[in-house]
Amino acid sequence: MSSKIWEVRKVAGHAPLYGLIAEFEDPTSLVAAAHQAHSDGYRCLDAYSPFPIEELHDALGMHHTRLPLIVLIGGVVGGLGGYALQYWASAIAYPVNIGGKPLHSWPAFIPITFECTILVAALSAVFGMLALNGLPQPYHPVFNVARFALASRNRFFLCIESRDPKFDLEGTRRFLETLSPREVTTVAD
């Protein structure tokens, strides 16, 4: 909650406002609208769709995600950890001499090292994705819009948030109306 938000809200003179949301009937309109909003200088905006739309990535000027790096680190930690565990248990903590075979019998440690690599990498992918997305998040202002329930069915939404420096309740509403949406609604915070 930066002071900026409160400033905007005071200017708006309304109850706390999260932003303005426009509803579209097809994915192409949403992508076009997102393009337009971004090139118009809006930066605090998000698009909502019932399925992933790759074009929104460029349209919203989104950055690359750090997720692959997190997964890589997870995999490396899992692999090294799995190997270290086996080495430590078999050669240091509990050395069992079987027919004079070497205690550090590395080929036998490969399958478990591999499984540990995959396990930790997969856990990093899932929990990393949820963490970066800020999920679980039971409450979000967009859920205050009744028609937003259709965002998981067949409707497409573009939300410009009130914390955007360029946000102005009347101006932004007029701008969104030009994108030929089905409807523009305020989103209560």
Add this chain to the structure above:
Amino acid sequence: MADDIVRGRDAGESEEALAPVGTPPVIAPGHTFSTVTDKISAIVLTRKTPLGWYVGFGIAFMLAALLFISLANLVVQGIGIWGNNVPVGWAFDITNLVWWIGIGHAGTLISAILLLLKQTWRTSINRFAEAMTLFAVACAGIFPLFHTGRPWLAYWLFPYPNTMGVWPQFRSPLMWDVFAISTYATVSFLFWFIGLIPDFATLRDRSQHRAGRIIYGALAMGWRGSAHHWHRYETAYLLLAGLATPLVVSVHTVISFDFSIGIVPGWHTAIFPPYFVAGAIYSGFAMVLTLAIPIRAVYGLEDFITMRHLQNMAKVMLVTGLIVAYGYGTEAFIAWYSADKYEMFVPVNRATGPYWWTYWMLILCNVIAPQVLWLKKARTNVILLFVLSLVVNVGMWLERFVIIVTSLHRDFLPSSWGMYAPTFWDWSTFIGTIGLFLSLLFLFLRFLPMISIFEMRTILPEAKIDEDVVEDLGGA
């Protein structure tokens, strides 16, 4: 436009355009975002549960109860209630373990490998194939767990600092099994659950009941379909697919190590890992067909699980069946080529020994019967496919039985030869796991969307972004 072809959802369409006339589509024409959403979510939310569901679940649950009775009896009396004994120390239990794990593999193959290969036809079968994987792995896990004899001490298999000051023997393939199967179960669950999150959100938003909104809402974790979220979600999903692909190959490889690391004639062979993996996919696709054919008929899902899916699965079965047949040939050839009399004895004993009929049944079920799939007429005959899928399931079960029991019952010294016969409890535990598997599957069909709704939306024609319109509107 070049980009378009690379993208998953368009790949299907361009493939469609290039496909020869008469190839059935992956989704029947006329569907939209709303019809797909409504049709699939209605099965869970609004449609009356078919009577067949109650009957099926009732029977399955009774069989599952048989499993619980069998396991309780085993815990009370010990594994002496099973027929396996020296020299056949492994019998139904390990046969069933390998069979169930193998069945699970098709789910991962469909969801992960076909995703990476951009096979859009996987979309309508991946969800329930993944569920099948999870339930099959759950059934598989029961066998080694209870075969330990003292399942309440099974946690000793995991490396944890303990007051006994001992650590597991990491050089043993049985330890590799523990890690491979538990990793496989975990990753399969994650993959399935992650795939469900956007659909949980759909169910949350469409549920008419408070309980439904709360439960599906909690499972959806606040999913709202934000573009930023979708981007990371898709990255995570692809990475998981990339991780699950080598994992699924490693799991059956490790299972085959249980045998091939040992010195028992008939087990100690290098063909096992690839041949086990191919067999796993073979039996898994057979099981997907066994399940998909009745499900699409009962729930009227012919629009989504089309003839194209059934045909493709039949082709995968034919190919993997040929690989398995090649494996049988190689096994026999290498036994002869080794010039080792114990190894040479194995194929002869399999074909002509006391268990000869299991071997010839296996050849009939796995090698001869599937050859009808060369004919398009056979691949498009739903009833025949269903029967054939059952035949292959039986054949693949027999394969594991033959590998395990016929190898163990006559090894090096005739003085240590013996016979194995299953007891009532062997059968009841095995049939019981089928009951558990089907019970879980019935619950899944009733309470979760059996087809991935959001992925179905992506393969609809209306999901395509019209770049020209975007440009006209001053976007790009």
